[in-house]
Amino acid sequence: EIVLTQSPGTLSLSPGERATLSCRASQSVNSNYLAWYQQIPGQAPRLLISGASSRATGVPDRFSGSGSESDFTLTISRLEPEDFAVYYCQQYGSSWTFGQGTKLEI
């Protein structure tokens, strides 16, 4: 099973700042099959990125994904108040697993 480790566990930033979230896999992720989700407390997760770097429909362009093999990054270029949430990565190259999440707080 591929284990995904997200860092940091909690990231404290202010609106307007840049956020960089990391997701590292215990082995290479086939075909860069890596997705990112945003979860606001009390709500279901929302797909942001698939295929490591493809934004889902309706996702603002301040969200970008990058990386390959076992090292992936989600970047939020300029934080808006609604971006403070928990973010999860998920790999779907070999079975399906989620990272433990990064909480982005104000």
Next chain:
Amino acid sequence: QVQLVESGGGLVKPEGSLRLSCAASGFTFRDHYMSWIRQPPGKGLEWVSFIGGNGRTKYYADSFKGRFTISRDNAKNSLYLQVNSLRAEDTAVYYCARSRGGPYYFDYWGQGTLVTVSS
């Protein structure tokens, strides 16, 4: 628009059983793999199971083999999860989710249904 609405959660005693349902609308249900994902209170997401569009292909995470059974009824646009021998650690919000193009990532999620296992 795509809608997924879960139901069937509630308070269940240990060793009890439960059948969760997910009603889908707004898309051609039979064309999509569907999945169940759960989230214990205050914790992260755990993938449980996938089922193919024809209902014949099924995958389970190792932790969920044996007590969990996924199924679907394409005539009713519905997805199901049967859970037996419930334990306290099964307490979680259970989400149904649609996968795009195959058993890959989850592009739409329901709002979830809470299952609480307690005596």
